[in-house]
Amino acid sequence: MDTPTETCCQHHLEHNPTARVKALLPQDEDLLDLADLFKLFSDGTRVKILYALLESELCVCDLAEVLNMTQSAISHQLRTLRSGKMVKFRRGGSTIYYSLADDHIFRILEQGMTHVKE
Template sequence: MNECNVPVCSENCPHQNLIDLAKQNFPTLEEIEELAELYKIFSDNTRLKIICALGKDELCVCDICELLSLNQSTVSHQLRILKSSKLVKYRRQGKQIFYSLDDDHVKGIIFQALDHIREDRSITK
């Protein structure tokens, strides 16, 4: 254990074969920075609620406002951030704008994490 009470190796003996294996798919600095930015987008409760709301099907802005009990200004602001991050897309139908998740990757990221949380909760009960 170290000063943070985290188990650590008691001797310094790097395993070069494991290090080489880890390096094979290790992200570039640019990819790490983009990944950090993506997770910053996910760190906002309102944006996560919007993403979850769009998990089954597209919704118009009015539907999102009603579902989440938020005003249109707040929802529009968050949708703009999600759209600029390529997490949601939209289509126009007359005077209405319908939003949906940009692709299945977005859905996978959020709902796999949610499954993980729910699984942990069921284990501890």
């Protein structure tokens, strides 16, 4: 059985949607930056860390206990999240506390979970 191939053989006489869509597309650099942002969500450990930080500002030791992981594994993922501007930190004496970088991260997680639960 032959598999149909998709071709566009109908010309749009009254309007040209491709021209409108092309004009509305963000710049390639912005799209690549967005793809990089979503890559940060592609690791389950990073998502767990972000969800833990939704609830409270935590240090590496706290995150390791909450997620039942080693401090080394948590630190590695936090470096990635910090470089992606998804978490921020503050120093409290000799301890570093982590939190979500901004409300955008909260909303992305919230929307993603809503989508998953539907």
